[in-house]
Amino acid sequence: MAIKRIVDTRFWNDNKVIDTFSVEDKYFLLYLMTNPESTQLGIYKLPKKIISFQTGYTQEVIAVLIQRFEIKYKNILYSQKTGEISVINSLKYSIVKGGKPVSDLLSKELNAVEDSELIKETYERMQGFWNKSLRSFDSTIKSLFEEEMKRRQLKSNDNDNDNDNDNDNDNDNEESYPHSYDESYHESSKTEQSTETPAQQMLNIFNKALGRNVANQGTFSGLVFKNVSVQEFEDVINYVMSWNDDILQNTTASTIARNFDKYSDKASELGYRDGKKPVKKTSNKGYSNKPQRVEPQMITEPVAESNVDVSDVAKELAELKEMGLKTKLEE
Secondary structure, three states: OOOOOOHHHHHHOHHHHHHHOHHHHHHHHHHHHOOOOOOOEEEEEOOOOHHHHOOOOHHHHHHHHHHHHHHHHHOOOEEOOOOEEEEEOOOOOOOOOOOOHHHHHHHHHHHHHHOOOHHHHHHHHHHHHHHOOOOHHHHHHHHHHHHHHHHHHOOOOOOOOHHHHHHHHHHHOOOOOOOOOOHHHHHHOOOOOHOOOOOHHHHHHHHHOOOOOOOOHHHHHHHHOOOOOOOHHHHHHHHOOOOOOHHOOOOOHHHHOOOOHHHHHHEEEEEEOOEEOOOOOOOOOOOOOOOOOOOOOOOOOOOOOOOOOHHHHHHHHHHHHHHOOOOOOOO
């Protein structure tokens, strides 16, 4: 019998999802909640190779997404040591009602976790939600975590950081997200840039080059799925920027994506490679070493007048004719 996972429809109305998640972010989080390796507990083994195979993303993209969700969104914890992942808020939505079968299942899944730190950190992150929850079964889940931590001799920092955990979880587990759109997509710090996905980098290159303010990364995500690198995309944009201004005004992200292969071939042919632009050839017209043609000078001096009498010439011609001689004029 196939295992089914519950995805709450509130996912699509979550302010955090609407304001800050890119297309890749939504796809990745849905994958983490529903992939075949997932568990009811939300802590399970998920090697990066498996993620890459099942999502179609390269391992480099997977590493960026994991870092983004772990550091910026604080939605997950990932153990590099065991290849296990903890989807922090999974327990908020994956359980509709409790009961002994569910308790036994969660206890079994807790026992199977290899990295004990994931159990400890998940417990500390979820305390704020559990303490405020009106669902009776949430207290049972909390007790199951405490029993497992006691069995593993793990000490929680909750006694020292109750207030901190409450405040942190207010931000981490609530459906709203304090950062605005501009802060999410246009922060210029090195930390933020290092966690940008390839599609985000393409979006930034496109907006900067063409002076646009496009926010949707869906078009660029399609290029990422085709294994187009950020460098290849930048080379195409450099080629596009050589076009006429009138054409550039009507150039959209969809146009570039739709004709990307053709533009890429043309860019490569013209020398737009690895971020380099072709060197413009300077014309030597007008500076040739060949000898210049010299036009003959026009004679401006007046021609000397002839002293021959025209009537005398005509008379001599008539006499020659009578003598039977042909002149050159008659030949």
